[in-house]
Amino acid sequence: MVAYATQVKKDIARWVERGLIDSGTADALSRDIDARRRASFGFGTILAILAAILFGAAILLFVAANWEVMPRLARVALLFSTVFVGYVGGALLKLRGHEALGEALWLVGAGAFGGSIALVGQMYHLPGDEAGAVLTWCLGTGLAAAALRSGPLTAAGVALAAGWLFMRGFESWDAEGFPHLFLPIAAALWLISYWTDSRVARHLLLLSLISYVALLAMVHDTVAVATGLAAGSAALFALAVSASQATEGVARIGGNLPTYGLIGFLVGMVFLQLDTEEVGRLVGTAAVTLAGIVGALLTAGRDNRALRWIAYLGFAFELCFLYAVTLGTMLGTAGFLLAAALILGVLAVVIIRVERRMATPAEGSAA
Numbered sequence: 001m002v003a004y005a006t007q008v009k010k011d012i013a014r015w016v017e018r019g020l021i022d023s024g025t026a027d028a029l030s031r032d033i034d035a036r037r038r039a040s041f042g043f044g045t046i047l048a049i050l051a052a053i054l055f056g057a058a059i060l061l062f063v064a065a066n067w068e069v070m071p072r073l074a075r076v077a078l079l080f081s082t083v084f085v086g087y088v089g090g091a092l093l094k095l096r097g098h099e100a101l102g103e104a105l106w107l108v109g110a111g112a113f114g115g116s117i118a119l120v121g122q123m124y125h126l127p128g129d130e131a132g133a134v135l136t137w138c139l140g141t142g143l144a145a146a147a148l149r150s151g152p153l154t155a156a157g158v159a160l161a162a163g164w165l166f167m168r169g170f171e172s173w174d175a176e177g178f179p180h181l182f183l184p185i186a187a188a189l190w191l192i193s194y195w196t197d198s199r200v201a202r203h204l205l206l207l208s209l210i211s212y213v214a215l216l217a218m219v220h221d222t223v224a225v226a227t228g229l230a231a232g233s234a235a236l237f238a239l240a241v242s243a244s245q246a247t248e249g250v251a252r253i254g255g256n257l258p259t260y261g262l263i264g265f266l267v268g269m270v271f272l273q274l275d276t277e278e279v280g281r282l283v284g285t286a287a288v289t290l291a292g293i294v295g296a297l298l299t300a301g302r303d304n305r306a307l308r309w310i311a312y313l314g315f316a317f318e319l320c321f322l323y324a325v326t327l328g329t330m331l332g333t334a335g336f337l338l339a340a341a342l343i344l345g346v347l348a349v350v351i352i353r354v355e356r357r358m359a360t361p362a363e364g365s366a367a
Contacts, residue, residue: 049152052104053111079119082112091148103152110141110156131167134160142189151198154189158201161185162208169215178219182212194252202253206260214267222275230268234292237261241300258300259307265292266314273321282322289318315350 009030016026070078086109094102114137121133138160145153161182168179186205193201210229217225240247240257251257269289276282293311301308 049100049104049107052101052108055108057111076120079112079116083109083116086110086112087144087148103150106144106148106150106153107156110137110144110153113137113140113144114160131164131171134164134167138164138185142185142192145196145198146192149196151193151196151200154193154196154198154201155204157192158186158189158204158208161189162204162211165208165212165215169212169219178216182208186212199253202251203256206251206253207263210260210264210267213264214271217268217271222271226268226271226275228268230265230272233261233264233268237265237296237300256304256306258296259304259310262293262296262307262310262314265296266310286318286322290315293318319346 012021012026012029015021016023021029086105086107090102090105090109092102093105114133117133117136117140138157141153141160142157144150145157165179165182168177168182171177186209189201190205193199193205210233213225213229217229237258238261240251240261244255247257248255266289269285269292272285273282273289276285293315296307297311301311
């Protein structure tokens with residue numbers, strides 16, 4: 001946030017110098033930036049949240065270490081009092097204007113709630129497994145996020161949902177036991193993220209949805225699922241570019257929806273390439289992948305740095321993968337080093353030319 005605010009202030013000064021805005025508008029914009037900077041999380045806030053999380057973990061470890069010597073009633077009382085102090089104390093701090101400390105205590109309460117599920121279940125020998133406990137933890141954290149309107153708690157709920165997805169996904173190597181329950185959970189968390197205004201949660205949800213389809217491709221029909229992922233992601237990318245305002249009104253992730261379309265497309269194409277053994281088919285899918293990367297750069301890469309870097313990484317990975325599959329058996333060590341140098345050189349030239357081409361229209365329009 002600090003780097004962003006500094007850059008915007010430099011832009012404001014340049015706009016005033018060029019006569020694009022007057023000094024009154026510039027002062028109003030600067031005051032709004034300063035206000036948002038004070039309301040945002042800074043380095044001290046991050047340290048406070050980390051300290052609170054470590055404090056909660058220390059309490060849980062202390063209880064677990066002295067589990068056998070503590071009376072059962074004292075165990076339950078200590079666990080639930082930690083949850084109570086975390087949530088109620090956080091609410092009191094928020095009411096007094098201590099936003100960051102309040103969020104930190106809420107995270108302590110959420111962590112204590114998860115620890116309580118595990119320790120109480122062990123104490124009373126309740127039926128269930130670790131994945132089920134994580135799912136209960138996720139649901140409780142999501143409800144707390146909605147009730148308290150907390151962005152960090154929403155992000156924590158998404159992280160727990162993703163953890164449950166991977167735990168269940170790797171347990172069930174068949175389509176029948178696959179955790180499709182993740183989809184309604186993700187939809188509910190997405191709605192909660194609107195209420196709590198958590199952009200981080202929506203970013204995590206989009207990555208989790210791509211992971212969901214990738215796991216489904218592992219346990220189900222790889223070609224069909226991967227093709228659907230690549231095609232659907234390409235369609236999402238096209239929609240996000242052609243109707244950017246409408247899609248951003250739904251996604252609300254700072255105009256980065258095309259980036260996730262590109263990520264999903266690359267993941268789908270990687271699965272298609274890993275599933276094929278025919279060189280001709282492999283070269284065809286590689287050509288589609290490279291064409292998609294170039295198309296993404298030309299249509300949406302000018303104003304999206306994250307998309308450009310994803311495209312560059314995908315381009316480099318694709319070239320290395322093609323070399324390993326098609327040329328690796330024909331070249332020795334010296335040939336490999338030469339080919340790697342040529343690949344990196346070509347990649348550098350492409351990146352420089354793309355960056356220069358994208359910067360030229362922007363400079364012309366500014367002039």
